[in-house]
Amino acid sequence: MEPELKSNELQQNNMASFLFFTFITLILFAPVIGTIPSLQALNIDNTIAFICLLGIIIFQLKKPKSITKNEYTIIGLLVVIVMLGLFGNIASSIYSIKFIVLDIWSITKCFIAYFFGRLAFKAGFFTSQINRLIVYSKWIIGCLTLLLVLNLVYPIWPSTEIRMGIKTQYLIFPHATYLSATVFFCMLFLGLKNVRYNIPFLMMGSMVIFFAARNKG
Template identity: 55%
Template structure:
C-alpha cells in the first residue's frame, strides 16, 4: 500500500493497488465474520449511522441539484467508503493482538524500507537518478521512486510510526533516517508531524505509558494553530491565486446555494466530478483558472475537505465531524503506545484531508486499516521496552 503510487505510476503495469487490496480485505472480512462473527462496539453502530447519513445527504443533494450523473454518484460512494471499510476489516477480520504478535517482522520490514530509501536518497544527492526541478525551503525536493514528494514523505512517516510502537529507543537511528527523508521531501505537513511524533513519544515517557489526556494536547494544538493561522487564512480561505483556496471558496458558495445538503455526490472536488467535468465548475467559472480547466483539471480534486463542504453541505459536514468525534472517543479509551499509534495516524489523516483526497487513496486506506487493527490491541502487548525513550526520575 505504501508503494502503490509508485507501482501505479508504471505505465506497463496498469493496476489499481488501492481497489485490488481492498477487495481482498473485504473478502477476508466476509469469511472471518462467517467463521467467527465479531460484534461491533456500540459507538461503531453510531459511526455507521453517521456514515450512512453522510452518504444519504450526498444522494439527496445529487437528486435535488440534478448536477451529477448516477455513475459519478456510485463512484463517489465507493471512494467515500474505502477507508471506513478498511477500518472495519482491521477491527473485525484481524481479531486479537495481530500487531504485537507480528511486531518484530513489521518493524524489520519498516527498517528495511527506511534503509533502502535512505540509501537511494544518498545516491540521488550525488548522482541525480531521479532529478527534480522543484525547490522548497532552499533545497531541491526529492521524489526518488515516487511520482510526488508527498508519497515519499508519507511512506517514511508510516514506517516511523510503526517503529514507535515498541522499543522506540532502540529504533532511534531508523527514526532519524525517516526524519531525514521527510526533510528532503520538503513537505510542510510531514515536517510538522515529525515534530508532533517525537513530542508525543517523549510525552508518553513522562506519563509512564498512561493515557494521553486530550487536555494535554490543547496547548500545543493551540500554539500550532496560532503559528500557522496566517498560512491557513491566506492559502485556504482568502487567496485569489491558490488552487486550494479557490476550492474552499467554491465549496462554501455551493453549500450556501444548496443549503443544507450541498450539490450532491459526483458534483464537486471528487475524481468522478473531474472526469465528467461537473456543471458546477462552469457555474463557478473555474474554466478561467489554470489547473481547473477541462483540458487541465489537475487541481480540481486537491482537497477532501473542500469536496465535503461542496458536495455534502453543512449537514454533511456536521455528520463528518460526528464521525471524527467518535474516533477521538475510541482513541481516548486506549493507553500507552497503542493510543499514541492510533492518535498519530488519525491526526495525520485529518490534517491530510485539507490538502488532498487522502481518505480515498491507498495511504488513507492503509491508515484506517492499521487503526482498526490497533483497536484490538492492549498496551501490555507492546509496552515491553527495556528503557523508555526519555527516563523520568
C-alpha cells in the first residue's frame, strides 16, 4: 500500500510540475504565440488569467481553503487599488463601462495569479521547483543568445529600428520589449540559488537585453 501511495504522490508532483512549467512558458512566450494567425483571437495572456480564475473557483468549491490574515490585507489592497482606479476614471471623465471593466481586469490579474498558485500547488512546491526553474531559465537564455548571435551574423529577423546606435533585435518576438522582459524574468529565476554559478548565463542574458535596447530591460 505504501509504495502505491508514493507512486500516486510522485505522479501528482510530476503533473503539478508539468502544469507549473506550462503556465510559465505560456506567460513568457505569450507575445510569440500571439503572432500565430490561428491563435491571435485567443489573446493568450487574458486566456491564462481567465483559466486561473476558473481554477480558483473550482478549487474552492472542491476543497475550500481559508483565507489567511495576510491575504485579507492583499484583498483589501486590491479593493483600494480598484477604487483609486475608478476615481481616476471619473476624474478623467471616463465613464465607459467597457474601459472600466478592462481596467479592473488588468489590475486583478496578478492577484488572480497569486491565489491560483496558492490553491493549485502544495506548500513548499515552489521551493521544490527552484533547481528545475534554474535549468529551464538557462535553456531559454542559452537558446535566445544563440539566436541573437546567428541573427547578428545573418539577419533572419531583420531589425527595423536603431536606438543609441544599436540595431535593436526582436528575434522571434513581435517587439524588443517582450524579448527584454522574457530574458529579464529568466535572469531573476537564476538569482534564486547559487548565483555565482549562473554568472555566465546572467552575462548572456545581459547581452541579449543590451541588443534589445529597451530601458524596461
